[in-house]
Every structure is written in structure tokens, then in C-alpha cells.
Amino acid sequence: MQLSAGDDAVTPAPLLTAPAPAAVPSARDDAPPAIRTRGLAKSYPGPDGTTAHAVRGLDLEVRRGETFAFLGPNGAGKSTTIALLCALARPTSGHATVAGADVLTEPERVRRRVGLLFQHSALDPDLTAEQNLRVHARLYGLRRREVRRRTAEVLDVAGLADRRRSAVRTLSGGMRRRLEIARQLLHSPGVLFLDEPTTGLDPHARARIWEHLGALRDRDGSTLFVTTHYLDEAENCDRLAIIDRGRLVAQGTPREVKAAIGDDRVVLRTSDDAAALRVVTAVAPPDRAVATGADGVWLRVPDGSAWIPRLCAALAARGVAVHAASATPPTLDDVFFHHTGRTIVPGAGAGAGPGGGR
Amino acid sequence: MTALAPARPRATAGRLPRLRHELRAVHALVHRDLLRLACQRVPTALMLLHPVLYLFILGGGLAALIPASSLGVGYQTYLFPGVLMMTVQTPAIMVGIRLITDRQSGYLRELLMAPVGRATLLLGSCAGGTLVAAVQGAVLLGLAGAVGLPYDPVLLLLLFGGMLLASFTITSLSLALAVGLRRPETFHTLLGLVMMPLLFLSGGFFPLSALPGWARALAAADPLAYGVDVLRRCVALRVPGQTAEGVEWAGQQPPLPVEAGLLLAGGVLALLWAARRFGRPE
Numbered sequence: 321m322q323l324s325a326g327d328d329a330v331t332p333a334p335l336l337t338a339p340a341p342a343a344v345p346s347a348r349d350d351a352p353p354a355i356r357t358r359g360l361a362k363s364y365p366g367p368d369g370t371t372a373h374a375v376r377g378l379d380l381e382v383r384r385g386e387t388f389a390f391l392g393p394n395g396a397g398k399s400t401t402i403a404l405l406c407a408l409a410r411p412t413s414g415h416a417t418v419a420g421a422d423v424l425t426e427p428e429r430v431r432r433r434v435g436l437l438f439q440h441s442a443l444d445p446d447l448t449a450e451q452n453l454r455v456h457a458r459l460y461g462l463r464r465r466e467v468r469r470r471t472a473e474v475l476d477v478a479g480l481a482d483r484r485r486s487a488v489r490t491l492s493g494g495m496r497r498r499l500e501i502a503r504q505l506l507h508s509p510g511v512l513f514l515d516e517p518t519t520g521l522d523p524h525a526r527a528r529i530w531e532h533l534g535a536l537r538d539r540d541g542s543t544l545f546v547t548t549h550y551l552d553e554a555e556n557c558d559r560l561a562i563i564d565r566g567r568l569v570a571q572g573t574p575r576e577v578k579a580a581i582g583d584d585r586v587v588l589r590t591s592d593d594a595a596a597l598r599v600v601t602a603v604a605p606p607d608r609a610v611a612t613g614a615d616g617v618w619l620r621v622p623d624g625s626a627w628i629p630r631l632c633a634a635l636a637a638r639g640v641a642v643h644a645a646s647a648t649p650p651t652l653d654d655v656f657f658h659h660t661g662r663t664i665v666p667g668a669g670a671g672a673g674p675g676g677g678r
Numbered sequence: 679m680t681a682l683a684p685a686r687p688r689a690t691a692g693r694l695p696r697l698r699h700e701l702r703a704v705h706a707l708v709h710r711d712l713l714r715l716a717c718q719r720v721p722t723a724l725m726l727l728h729p730v731l732y733l734f735i736l737g738g739g740l741a742a743l744i745p746a747s748s749l750g751v752g753y754q755t756y757l758f759p760g761v762l763m764m765t766v767q768t769p770a771i772m773v774g775i776r777l778i779t780d781r782q783s784g785y786l787r788e789l790l791m792a793p794v795g796r797a798t799l800l801l802g803s804c805a806g807g808t809l810v811a812a813v814q815g816a817v818l819l820g821l822a823g824a825v826g827l828p829y830d831p832v833l834l835l836l837l838f839g840g841m842l843l844a845s846f847t848i849t850s851l852s853l854a855l856a857v858g859l860r861r862p863e864t865f866h867t868l869l870g871l872v873m874m875p876l877l878f879l880s881g882g883f884f885p886l887s888a889l890p891g892w893a894r895a896l897a898a899a900d901p902l903a904y905g906v907d908v909l910r911r912c913v914a915l916r917v918p919g920q921t922a923e924g925v926e927w928a929g930q931q932p933p934l935p936v937e938a939g940l941l942l943a944g945g946v947l948a949l950l951w952a953a954r955r956f957g958r959p960e
Binding site: 406428429431432442444447454455458460 | 707
């Protein structure tokens with residue numbers, strides 16, 4: 321899935337290979353950020369005179385040209401944040417500047433400069449791919465000649481040029497998604513918001529969408545703001561933020577947020593997990609969580625691989641046989657669990673929960 | 679994948695006068711409605727069949743019962759303005775239903791993202807609906823000869839103008855009703871409740887003078903009655919011997935410009951009200 325990075329020196333690292341954390345933004349550090357929020361908050365009046373706080377005091381910073389992942393469990397405030405950033409809803413308090421325009425004072429300017437792909441996007445199923453794009457381009461005030469040129473261009477980029485006369489009804493799910501993305505590119509937005517762009521697609525179509533997004537970023541230098549609950553997708557973004565109950569709990573490159581937890585996860589598969597649990601609890605530093613899971617006894621310690629021989633020796637001394645031992649650096653799911661107390665994908669093994677939390 | 683040209687439109691967008699942008703958005707929505715009309719030929723033909731059946735089956739059947747002397751003209755000729763009204767009213771009302779289904783499908787959110795005023799979006803829907811309705815009415819004008827009306831260009835033009843006006847009013851009323859509703863079912867229920875009385879009080883099927891006084895008073899508040907009235911009087915203007923009686927205010931028929939003005943004003947007011955409700959930010 322390596323994308324041609326091109327000869328351009330400022331071209332950021334290809335999307336689906338591990339990005340070098342500092343490489344992307346460094347060239348653009350002096351440029352104003354694509355998105356900057358300070359104390360952004362939104363609350364709705366709830367039932368019985370209560371107030372529901374959807375977003376509380378968000379301080380976000382997304383640099384130009386980067387792909388930014390926005391992670392959070394359902395109902396954490398992701399969609400509300402996007403609505404605020406796209407000037408579709410007015411914040412209760414705080415400020416936000418998106419693509420150089422203020423969402424409070426210049427909402428139309430913001431909307432002209434951003435594209436937004438909704439989670440459940442809608443095309444007119446009776447019209448053809450081309451007709452859908454043309455109506456949209458005109459809606460954004462493009463001139464007739466531009467409408468024709470841009471429509472042809474984005475259809476080409478989406479790989480749908482040969483299906484331009486097909487009614488949208490007849491296109492596959494992946495094709496529709498690409499067409500929806502193409503529609504958001506017609507007015508050449510500086511920032512493209514994508515709310516769960518790959519939900520409901522098969523792995524092949526998912527990969528194709530990301531390949532497509534990566535190519536867009538490389539060619540246009542667009543800033544992509546993506547919400548997703550696929551951790552592998554977030555892993556491949558330049559930077560990410562985790563939101564929980566309307567609050568930002570972590571922000572940085574995938575490497576940074578993982579380094580912030582620091583601890584490796586050590587797993588031991590033994591002949592007697594119950595006995596091993598007692599031994600490991602006695603040996604491990606006192607404030608460490610130790611638990612048994614489906615895969616054996618596990619604990620979190622810094623520098624996990626150095627602990628394996630010590631643990632094995634202690635277990636051998638008490639007559640517990642160790643069948644397998646591993647130390648893995650933290651994954652994004654661990655980061656997520658660390659900050660929110662939940663795993664993002666229910667049933668994903670990694671952070672099965674200390675002390676049977678879930 | 680081919681290269682995407684660098685973003686040029688953004689640079690020019692800021693300099694464009696705002697009004698032109700809004701007009702382009704209106705054009706986009708009218709264009710969408712016309713495209714939909716063009717690709718939905720079978721549903722449109724079926725929609726047109728409905729008034730044609732009324733004209734020839736109901737009209738044909740009743741024509742044998744109702745002597746021409748009681749109306750001054752043959753029953754089918756008498757029915758024609760009412761049938762034209764029926765033709766434009768169906769697509770005009772659909773605009774309101776479309777607003778609700780667009781909201782449900784998520785298409786409306788896409789529209790709201792466009793960098794134009796919300797009132798512009800509503801105006802675009804209204805313009806598109808009005809035009810589509812009037813175009814369908816124009817097709818029905820082709821039957822003028824079959825009911826004994828001459829193919830007089832001025833008459834056809836007058837009738838088309840009348841239908842455009844009536845379409846506008848009904849589209850606006852439909853939008854005003856739809857803008858506060860979230861479910862199409864509610865809209866259908868409301869419509870089923872009011873449509874029948876409105877249609878019968880319109881004077882399209884029988885002279886309002888045949889009705890009791892209280893029903894005539896209700897008819898004076900029926901927008902369809904003014905639409906039918908305007909169309910009927912357009913016919914009377916060009917074809918001598920046609921009846922032109924209809925809505926009466928205190929026993930007097932208001933002049934044609936007043937009726938037309940009333941339709942226009944009603945449409946504008948409904949649209950303004952709808953735009954105000956629609957424009958409320960979250």
C-alpha cells in the first residue's frame with residue numbers, strides 16, 4: 321500500500337507506513353494551524369431543566385497538511401465537535417478558527433473552506449454520479465466552466481470516470497463513498513472533515529478509501545480531520561486526539577501518546593495461573609495492576625522484557641512452570657483504555673480490563 | 679489516479695459578489711429538480727394521468743347529467759381550470775414532502791453545509807418546485823382543445839402564468855407546513871385531513887354559488903379557490919360566454935388583480951415564515 325511519495329521534498333510520509341512523528345509538521349511550523357480551538361464548549365438543554373454537556377473546553381490544534389485522527393467512544397462528542405468546527409452549530413462558549421476563518425463570526429467563510437463527509441452521507445440516488453457532483457458544485461458557487469472541469473477532475477481522481485453516467489443507485493458502497501468524498505473535493509477545501517469514512521465498508525474498500533485519502537493529502541496538501549474507531553487507521557495518521565465525555569484526554573502523534581503511558585504489557589502463560597498471580601503480585605512493584613486474563617497472567621511495567629527473566633525465576637522457585645512469556649509495547653487501544661477505562665472496540669483482546677473492570 | 683489540479687476556485691470565491699453565489703445555489707436546486715423530473719418520467723406520467731382521468735371520466739360522466747345551460751358552458755370546459763389546479767397542486771405539495779425526506783436521508787445536511795444562507799436554500803427549493811409544477815401543468819394545457827377551448831397563444835400564456843402563480847403559493851404553503859415537521863407521515867396525515875375539503879371548496883368541480891353560506895365563507899379562505907378563480911377568469915378574458923363566478927367577498931367577486939395579488943402575497947408570506955423557521959441556527 322506504499323503510495324508514491326513523489327520527488328516533492330515537502331511531501332509528507334505516505335499514509336499507511338509508520339510516519340516519522342516530527343517530519344511532517346516541522347516544515348510548516350511557522351504557518352498558522354489549520355484548526356485551533358480554545359475552550360470550545362457546547363451544551364444542550366436536556367430533559368427536566370438539566371444541561372447536557374456535549375463538548376467541554378476543547379483545546380485542539382491541527383497543523384496544516386496533516387492527517388489528524390479524532391478518537392472517542394460513541395457519544396463522546398466527536399460529531400458535535402465536527403458540527404462546531406464546520407460552523408453548523410454555534411458553540412456555547414470558546415473560540416475556534418478553521419482554515420483561517422472564525423466559526424463564530426465568519427460561518428459561511430468556514431463552510432466555503434472546508435468539506436465535510438458525514439457518517440451517513442446522502443447522494444441523490446436517482447441522479448447520475450456526474451449530475452450529483454454538478455448540483456453540488458453549483459451550490460458552492462462554482463462557475464459553469466469550473467463546474468465542468470472540477471467534476472471531470474474529481475471523478476477521475478475517485479476512479480469513477482467510467483461510471484459518471486450511472487445512476488448513484490447502481491453504484492457499490494465503496495464507489496458511493498468515493499463519490500461522496502469526490503463531492504467534498506469539488507470546491508477544493510483546505511480542511512476536509514471525515515466522520516467515520518470507512519464504516520460499513522469491507523476491508524478492501526477501506527484500504528482503497530485510505531489510499532485515496534493519502535493521495536489527496538499528498539497532491540493537494542489538504543488537512544484531513546478523521547474520526548474513526550478503527551485503531552489501525554488512527555495508528556497511521558500523523559497525529560491524533562482522544563476525546564471522552566466531551567473532554568480531550570490525549571493529543572499527539574501515535575508514538576507520543578503511547579510513550580505517555582510508557583508501560584509495556586507483560587503476559588505469562590503458566591501451568592497454574594492462580595498461583596502465578598500470587599507470585600507475580602508479590603514480585604512486581606506494589607502499585608502495579610496484576611490480573612489474569614484469557615491469555616494468562618498479565619501486568620504493566622516499564623521495560624517489560626527486562627522483567628521477564630525475574631518473573632520466570634520467581635515462578636520457577638515456587639514450582640510454577642512458565643509456558644510462554646511476552647512483553648509488548650503499548651498499543652493505541654491501551655492508550656485508549658488508560659484514558660477512558662474502556663476499550664474502543666468491544667472484545668478486542670489487548671486491554672481486557674484490570675480486575676475484571678468489564 | 680490522475681493528478682488533482684491545485685485549488686484555484688478558492689482564490690476567486692472570496693471576490694465574487696455574495697448575491698451571485700446565492701443565485702448559483704438557487705440555480706443548483708432548480709437544476710436538481712429539473713434533472714429529477716427528467717429522469718423520473720414514469721412517475722411523472724402517472725402523476726399527470728390522475729387529472730386527465732378526472733377530466734375525461736368524472737367530467738365525461740357528469741357532463742351527461744349537467745345541462746350546459748346551468749353552467750353556461752359544457753361541464754368539461756367548466757372543469758378544466760380545476761383540473762389544471764389539480765395538476766400543479768400535486769407536484770407543488772411534493773416539495774414539502776421532499777424537504778422532510780431530504781432531512782431524513784441526510785441530503786438536507788449536505789445542503790446546509792453549502793456556504794449560502796439557509797433562506798436561499800428554501801428559496802431554491804420553492805423555485806424548483808414551482809417550475810416543475812408549472813411545467814407539468816403546461817403539459818395539461820395541451821388538452822385545451824379536447825374540452826372545447828381554442829389554442830389561443832395569449833390564453834395559453836395567461837393560463838401558464840396563472841398556474842405559475844398558483845404553484846408558487848402552494849409550494850410555499852407546503853414548505854411552511856413541512857419546515858416544522860420531522861416525519862413524512864405527519865405531513866401525509868395533515869394533508870389527507872385538509873386536502874379533500876380544500877379541493878371541493880375550490881370551486882373547480884361545481885360553482886361555489888351552489889354551496890350554503892357557511893361553506894362559501896370557508897371557500898373564501900381556500901387558497902385553491904383563488905387559484906381556480908384566477909385560471910377561470912383567464913379563460914373568461916379570452917373566450918366570450920365563459921362563466922367567471924367564484925369566490926365572493928360580501929356578495930361581490932374581488933377583481934382579478936386583487937385575487938392574483940392575494941395569491942402572491944400569501945405565497946410570499948408563507949415563504950418568509952418558512953425561511954424564518956428554517957433559518958434558526960442550532
